[in-house]
Amino acid sequence: xxxxxxxxxxxxxxxxxxxxxxxxxxxxxxxxxxxxxxxxxxxxxxxxxxxxxxxxxxxxxxxxxxxxxxxxxxxxxxxxxxxxxxxxxxxxxxxxxxxxxxxxxxxxxxxxxxxxxxxxxxxxxxxxxxxxxxxxxxxxxxxxxxxxxxxxxxxxxxxxxxxxxxxxxxxxxxxxxxxxxxxxxxxxxxxxxxxxxxxxxxxxxxxxxxxxxxxxxxxxxxxxxxxxxxxxxxxxxxxxxxxxxxxxxxxxxxxxxxxxxxxxxxxxxxxxxxxxxxxxxxxxxxxxxxxxxxxxxxxxxxxxxxxxxxxxxxxxxxxxxxxxxxxxxxxxxxxxxxxxxxx
Amino acid sequence: xxxxxxxxxxxxxxxxxxxxxxxxxxxxxxxxxxxxxxxxxxxxxxxxxxxxxxxxxxxxxxxxxxxxxxxxxxxxxxxxxxxxxxxxxxxxxxxxxxxxxxxxxxxxxxxxxxxxxxxxxxxxxxxxxxxxxxxxxxxxxxxxxxxxxxxxxxxxxxxxxxxxxxxxxxxxxxxxxxxxxxxxxxxxxxxxxxxxxxxxxxxxxxxxxxxxxxxxxxxxxxxxxxxxxxxxxxxxxxxxxxxxxxxxxxxxxxxxxxxxxxxxxxxxxxxxxxxxxxxxxxxxxxxxxxxxxxxxxxxxxxxxxxxxxxxxxxxxxxxxxxxxxxxxxxxxxxxxxxxxxxxxxxxxxxxxxxxxxxxxxxxxxxxxxxxxxxxxxxxxxxxxxxxxxxxxxxxxxxxxxxxxxxxxxxxxxxxxxxxxxxxxxxxxxxxxxxxxxxxxxxxxxxxxxxxxxxxxxxxxxxxxxxxxxxxxxxxxxxxxxxxxxxxxxxxxxxxxxxxxxxxxxxxxxxxxxxxxxxxxxx
Numbered sequence: 001x002x003x004x005x006x007x008x009x010x011x012x013x014x015x016x017x018x019x020x021x022x023x024x025x026x027x028x029x030x031x032x033x034x035x036x037x038x039x040x041x042x043x044x045x046x047x048x049x050x051x052x053x054x055x056x057x058x059x060x061x062x063x064x065x066x067x068x069x070x071x072x073x074x075x076x077x078x079x080x081x082x083x084x085x086x087x088x089x090x091x092x093x094x095x096x097x098x099x100x101x102x103x104x105x106x107x108x109x110x111x112x113x114x115x116x117x118x119x120x121x122x123x124x125x126x127x128x129x130x131x132x133x134x135x136x137x138x139x140x141x142x143x144x145x146x147x148x149x150x151x152x153x154x155x156x157x158x159x160x161x162x163x164x165x166x167x168x169x170x171x172x173x174x175x176x177x178x179x180x181x182x183x184x185x186x187x188x189x190x191x192x193x194x195x196x197x198x199x200x201x202x203x204x205x206x207x208x209x210x211x212x213x214x215x216x217x218x219x220x221x222x223x224x225x226x227x228x229x230x231x232x233x234x235x236x237x238x239x240x241x242x243x244x245x246x247x248x249x250x251x252x253x254x255x256x257x258x259x260x261x262x263x264x265x266x267x268x269x270x271x272x273x274x275x276x277x278x279x280x281x282x283x284x285x286x287x288x289x290x291x292x293x294x295x296x297x298x299x300x301x302x303x304x305x306x307x308x309x310x311x312x313x314x315x316x317x318x319x320x321x322x323x324x325x326x327x328x329x330x331x332x333x334x335x336x337x338x339x340x341x342x343x
Numbered sequence: 344x345x346x347x348x349x350x351x352x353x354x355x356x357x358x359x360x361x362x363x364x365x366x367x368x369x370x371x372x373x374x375x376x377x378x379x380x381x382x383x384x385x386x387x388x389x390x391x392x393x394x395x396x397x398x399x400x401x402x403x404x405x406x407x408x409x410x411x412x413x414x415x416x417x418x419x420x421x422x423x424x425x426x427x428x429x430x431x432x433x434x435x436x437x438x439x440x441x442x443x444x445x446x447x448x449x450x451x452x453x454x455x456x457x458x459x460x461x462x463x464x465x466x467x468x469x470x471x472x473x474x475x476x477x478x479x480x481x482x483x484x485x486x487x488x489x490x491x492x493x494x495x496x497x498x499x500x501x502x503x504x505x506x507x508x509x510x511x512x513x514x515x516x517x518x519x520x521x522x523x524x525x526x527x528x529x530x531x532x533x534x535x536x537x538x539x540x541x542x543x544x545x546x547x548x549x550x551x552x553x554x555x556x557x558x559x560x561x562x563x564x565x566x567x568x569x570x571x572x573x574x575x576x577x578x579x580x581x582x583x584x585x586x587x588x589x590x591x592x593x594x595x596x597x598x599x600x601x602x603x604x605x606x607x608x609x610x611x612x613x614x615x616x617x618x619x620x621x622x623x624x625x626x627x628x629x630x631x632x633x634x635x636x637x638x639x640x641x642x643x644x645x646x647x648x649x650x651x652x653x654x655x656x657x658x659x660x661x662x663x664x665x666x667x668x669x670x671x672x673x674x675x676x677x678x679x680x681x682x683x684x685x686x687x688x689x690x691x692x693x694x695x696x697x698x699x700x701x702x703x704x705x706x707x708x709x710x711x712x713x714x715x716x717x718x719x720x721x722x723x724x725x726x727x728x729x730x731x732x733x734x735x736x737x738x739x740x741x742x743x744x745x746x747x748x749x750x751x752x753x754x755x756x757x758x759x760x761x762x763x764x765x766x767x768x769x770x771x772x773x774x775x776x777x778x779x780x781x782x783x784x785x786x787x788x789x790x791x792x793x794x795x796x797x798x799x800x801x802x803x804x805x806x807x808x809x810x811x812x813x814x815x816x817x818x819x820x821x822x823x824x825x826x827x828x829x830x831x832x833x834x835x836x837x838x839x840x841x842x843x844x845x846x847x848x849x850x851x852x853x854x855x856x857x858x859x860x861x862x863x864x865x
Contacts, residue, residue: 213774
């Protein structure tokens, strides 16, 4: 072989591999960023999508043209089923729940979709910790994040086709096509399959133990609470209320609810002397939002459903202390839509 | 600018190479060198243009002094001292001033304040290269070179940032060679192939295993007492990361230089195959080891004046070599540890020189390798750990004193074997199962790769990959399955075109996640 033909071959093979890799990642679509079909045995399950939720939920909603958005964090993502019968009248429903995401960022994501889709209804699940931050910080972040999100699109889409991570994720997707892997549906819902092997092999006690350990660390920090002044505390729920008012002005129906937790979670709040703050927050949020929209506080529901068990002794309504199952969400949804002053 | 960045690979390098070749084809050799100096300074200034003044000033100062030293005999020793002290003062100020003030405050209770000084990139490398030039000028071992050639020797971008540390005797004559257009394509083919292998080593292997070592060493800041498997998993991850990161960088530098027709010295030669610590240092960061030997160890007296002085010089050289890596007690300790290793190894060799231990050679070789490798990993713990306490905690974990534990998720999947190891005292912990598994999978794949496969030098020796003649060396080496790959050589063939293309494209695909080279910090 001559040097010239060696170099030509290296460049042509490289180009060929580059094109094949892009095509392969586009078809497998491991992060669900592109609007490609799910093929049985190939990419029905998207185990890797869980690692890029913040990325894919920026783009996926545009593929299904939603009329209704469900906002919240991981609790909402795996608890509120967009296919629930009470939601069928609301057109295409997309679950925009994103793990670990605070309300300010959820609102930014939602506003991006509202700008270009016909959104008529918003269902919003809120959390104590999500709301505990300074109002002025919220306002600032909302404006800057919006611009950043649009600028990120080419980078996100190209890296989902041409990156090592994308290849690894596509291969992992091909290998892991079974019902006990993490998955996200096209409507954004998380069926919480990740929990299934842990429940089967290690048991629910292990999940509880691990989660309680994590909660200990989170509550021990309390940095978000200690930062707050009395004025800030009096403003609890204001940021949600201000954003909700804006959506109402745009003619969007809004339903807000406070997520339920397992009793052990509330116990943990008490252990860390946070329960008073939690109740103060509930009270403030309820006052501000129940005047504007249909509002539900599911704290008591969570407590009352904490210990119901299935035949195999697994909890009926909770995966672990801070995440409820779809079955509890199914009970909550009719109430959310009707509105409830006290549950 | 990083070698593993879009701007370097698709803009800087092609443009720089194209103009360089075009100028040479028009027989404008000197202009081509000016172009290369300009490109190298642009490459350096990409990070912080302000430091261009520093490197330019350093070059002018050392060049003038070098000229004086090689031509003037009177006061030449004084001039040399002025040169060395000036160079070391700059290095000391930028690299060690903050550390010195911190230590002074700590030990004497004072509260002197010095703003954080930003370390200029590559200062350790170009300072050492120029000190060597001054010493050799003093010894009248340098030839007449003009400032342009000297500037290119110092700034040549493939080796500027993190080596290999080049010696003027090796490089300057190459810049003076007449350009040969016939070998230009061959150089590009060889250079590109070596670069692709280095690119793959850095971006796929080193960056692939990096998250496990980073998480481990950062978490030990907060959570102490890692158990046996966790401690070894993190330490081995760093051991492999550092090797593939730095040797990958060196391969990339050698490949890039070759595209411009320059052959650089070898910097790594499968150090983890070494069966004793002296051999390890003949294979790890070879150009630094050579510098320390020639300009520190020998300057201190070398192996003259008896055993005690020899061991003292060895220890001091390694201690200073440790400090060269950075201003911190961890680097000093690492250097001192390796100095002690070398003393023990040499002392052992003397004591048992004529004693035959009646065990099979294969067991002897394996045991020697294992001992050397463990010693090296222990050294890396000090090198990487962010504090002495943290390093000690990790070493206690590696000794097994914190117990043996695996993630619960893995234990339950092991079935009967899980029960068996529980009986042996292996406990479980919650969380981290996937990370633990991936960490060990990387180690179990990459460590044998290090030991079994030939290195870049072995593959390219027939094509003069570097200035070394090392070729499938097996002396003082643990090299399992050596027979399988002893004839493996890169050549112009379809299979190599495929392999190089894969390595290159996988490297390109990693550009989405930019990471710096570990040795940039030194």
